[in-house]
Amino acid sequence: MPDTERRNEQEVRDQLGQILAPxxxxxxxxxxxxxxYEMLGVPLVIGAPVANPQLMRTPANGFWDLxxxxxFALCDDPGHL
Numbered sequence: 553m554p555d556t557e558r559r560n561e562q563e564v565r566d567q568l569g570q571i572l573a574p575x576x577x578x579x580x581x582x583x584x585x586x587x588x589y590e591m592l593g594v595p596l597v598i599g600a601p602v603a604n605p606q607l608m609r610t611p612a613n614g615f616w617d618l619x620x621x622x623x624f625a626l627c628d629d630p631g632h633l
Contacts, residue, residue: 561582568578597605 565578565582568581572578572581593605593608594601596608596610598607598609599605
């Protein structure tokens, strides 16, 4: 992941330490999060998939472009998934 896409590493580790369950290591969670992000890299590329894309979708905005009404309907009746 390019450094320009990362937040300050120590700041993130400190924040993780505040929200993680007792016994969970912030360093390990930070490493796993970076690995997960890099594994998602290719599916999130906008345009042709390349190793070092110039433009990617952010997973923070979700993976699918669904109307809010559809999401609410699926959540209200999960038996139809």
